[in-house]
Amino acid sequence: MTGIPALDTVALWAGIIAAIGGALAVLFRWGRNLRRGLRRVGQVLTDWTGEPGRPGVPARPGVMESLEDVRDRLGALDDRVAAIEHELHPNSGSSLRDAVDRVDRRTSHLDKNP
Template identity: 55%
Template sequence: MSDPTGAGHLDDVLLWAGALVTLSAALGLLWRATRGTRRLAAKVEDFVDDWTGTDDRPGVPGRPGVMTRLDKIEHKLAAVEHELHPNSGSSLRDAVDRVDQRTAHLDPP
């Protein structure tokens, strides 16, 4: 093999430096090319954590998942709806109707 620079060790150093630069550039391009995929994966991970909930960690309280929170909302809504319709006399609607009847006797039309 001929020595282009005339110094064998210098040629070896230049060859390895060129290989290192080429490898670094390829890794940099690969890193940039996969950046969108990594961002999407992080967003999907956040979505899954929100959907399934998270457990308690030191210093961070856990959060219930979407289905647990929807179940709580449905129970609260059922309790409010129970108060809006007449039933056995214990609902808010029954109380409003009783007050309306009493005031109708006080001030006849």
């Protein structure tokens, strides 16, 4: 029986091949998970910094540019709210509140029942 390998030798090589295959499978899964994680980090960084436009795809602003737009819109909204507040408080006679008070004074005698 010199031409046929011993059963122990075959079992040993089968175990080595199975161990190498298992290790490769584990490394493949770790690599795949690492690649997915790095892709997500890349997406976050792209969202943070923005993306320039290219043919057929519009530019995407980054977080800081978007926050500037929000700040500008809030500034405009502050101006509008200030104008509304001006109309709600009595001042030199030109506010809506002053007009309502004048109408109330002029019509207060109509409210009295005989």
